[in-house]
Amino acid sequence: MADSPFDPFSQSHHAAAEQALADARARVTCPYPGMAVVADNATVREVLGDVDRFSNEYNFDLERGPAPAERDPMNTVIARSDPPFHTEIRRFLRRWFEPARLRKLEPRVRELVKEAVAEIPDHGRADLVHHLGRVIPGRTVYTIIGVPTEDWDRMQALSDELNANLPAASPGLIGQIMDIFVRVLKQRRESGERRDDVIDGLVHPGEGLSFDDVVAARHLLQLFVAGADTTTSLIGNVLYRLLEEPSRWDRVVADPSLAAAAVEESLRRDSPLQYTLRTTVTGTQLAGCPVTPKDRVVLSLQSANWDEHAWGDSALEFDLDRVGVAAHLAFGSGIHTCLGAPIARIEARVIIEALAERFPRMRLSDGFTIEYVPAPQMRLPRSLLVDVNPSMADEPTSRPTQLEVDRDRCEGHGLCENAAPDLVHLDDDGMLVIDQSDVPAHLSGAAAQAVQVCPVAALRLR
Structure with a gap:
């Protein structure tokens, strides 16, 4: 490995990411032949917006060395494709992810959150990742996709098992999820039932498009993973930051309108997706560093969101009053900006509001220490243990x-x-x-x- 302040394969670098990424922001570095790491806000934003010089086809494939020459079948899904195909499939999927349409889902999200919060006991300890972080994103994306309610529990169990196995790959579990999607697609096609959801669109695409069941299932898998895991991360992270300092939670309880600001600041401070990948199309320069065709470019979204040049000296702090926080890069930038960003924001905000109303005195459980799933690309809390309604006797004397x-x-x-x-x-x-x-x-x-x-x-x- 060449001398580099940040190695994306190094657990020690991820464990000490604040310092390692601060060093990496000073210059584009090459920890391995055929790989460049970009960590400063300006250059990350530049690469995200330049689809001519940087391809999205091998996004998420973090491997040493340059990208392979052969095409991966999964590169036909929206998160791993380039124009003109990307333009076509994004236009097709956007009908279910237009911000105005997703805002109309908020009443349904509130129903789902109300049901989940009602299952939390009035007293004692609860794991908010278990009760809410894993449940609400899944049920919301199942609703948008059109997964039958009788399959929800099985899908949730497979999703939980996938996360429990991270960072190890789980092709068997992925295969089981794909099997469910293929079955549901066939059932919908054979029944002739029409519904206003993504599955209906894939079965009856129109616009000169056609999808066989396997390709359609790949699109559903991408939407499922993107819609569930990143939002689970967001929910766990924002609740942790609010409860980490009790005065923050008290402010939100007193003024629930702060929930939206908390969500944006959490996305910046604890980006659910830590990095994304691009592949160079032609030889070019990155902040003066030469890269060649097929080089992998690791774009640290988290580092860009910690960049002092963009966020000032308080970049590493969680600040409910931060001005201009929505300019963060947690959801990417340019044509590949996350389609589901509006609904993720709604889910997290509604959860905060519901918890603030029911458990205004909620605190982190004594001795709780945040731990993250050891998957370098995600900032995903394993759990979030809280005392939902601590008794006065349990409160610190300074409370x-x-x-x-x-x-x-x-x-x-x-x-x-x-x-x-x-x-x-x-x-x-x-x-x-x-x-x-x-x-x-x-x-x-x-x-x-x-x-x-x-x-x-x-x-x-x-």
């Missing part, structure tokens, strides 16, 4: 439990009364009255909001 007012500061603006009418009110003389100084668990979010909105900082929690 705010009482609402107090500094009467020398209070000017009677009344904003706190609007935020927490069950805790405080202004009397006829405009003086603040605290109705409940001991804050009940279900009003902790309102109390935090009352403290936050006071323009003279007259309220505090202790």
Whole structure:
């Protein structure tokens, strides 16, 4: 291996990614012959947008040495293809992934989330990756694709087993998922049933297109994997960051509109897909570094989202108030931008909102340490253990439990009364009255909001 600050095959480099990628951002490096690593935001963005010099055909094939000359049958799916075929298949699939259409799915996502959250016990410990992170993305993508509900449990079991085996390849499990898709495609074709879903489109494509069952099943497999795994990662990561610092969770409980900002900042700080791959089409230069045809180019999306030149000195921090965060590259850029990005955002946001409403006092379980599935391309938490409704006795002594007012500061603006009418009110003389100084668990979010909105900082929690 040539001298390189970041080797995508090195577990030690992934374990210390913050420093290794910071070093890699200084220059394009070549850890192996036929491979270049691009880590700075500007060059990653450049390569993602240049479909003439960089091919998408061997995306996800991280191997030492240049890409093979022969064509892989899987390169006919959207995430591993180039124009003009990519243009045609993306236009075809886009009808089910238009942002306006996906927004109309939000009520259905809310139903799925409500059902899943209802299965979490009112007290004790829960694994949010198990209860929500794996369940909601799967059920959402099954709905879009058109998988019959009687196959959902089997699909979920296969998906869970796939993730449990990572980073090892599991061709047998992939084959079983493909078998389900082929069977469903045949059943739909033979029944003549018409539905507004992707399977119907693949069976009756129109527009001069045609798909045999195996090719159609490959497209479904790609949508299934992309729609489930990356969103599972997003959900686990954003909930972890919010709960890692209790004040963040308290802010979201007090103001659920922050959920959308939390999702975007999580995508930037903990990109679900850590890197993507391109293959050079012709000899060219990358930030002054020469690359030759068929060289593999590893594009570190995570490093681009940590680049100080793009995000400032706080790039490694999780900041709910970050300006311009939606410019991150977690979903790629250019013609290969993730089709399912809008629905992934909806799923994560709705889950945050639902948990904030039901479990406002939720905290990470004592002693919990985040661990990720050892698959370098994914930032996928194995679990996320929380105490959904910790008792007051279990709370740290420093946890705010009482609402107090500094009467020398209070000017009677009344904003706190609007935020927490069950805790405080202004009397006829405009003086603040605290109705409940001991804050009940279900009003902790309102109390935090009352403290936050006071323009003279007259309220505090202790």
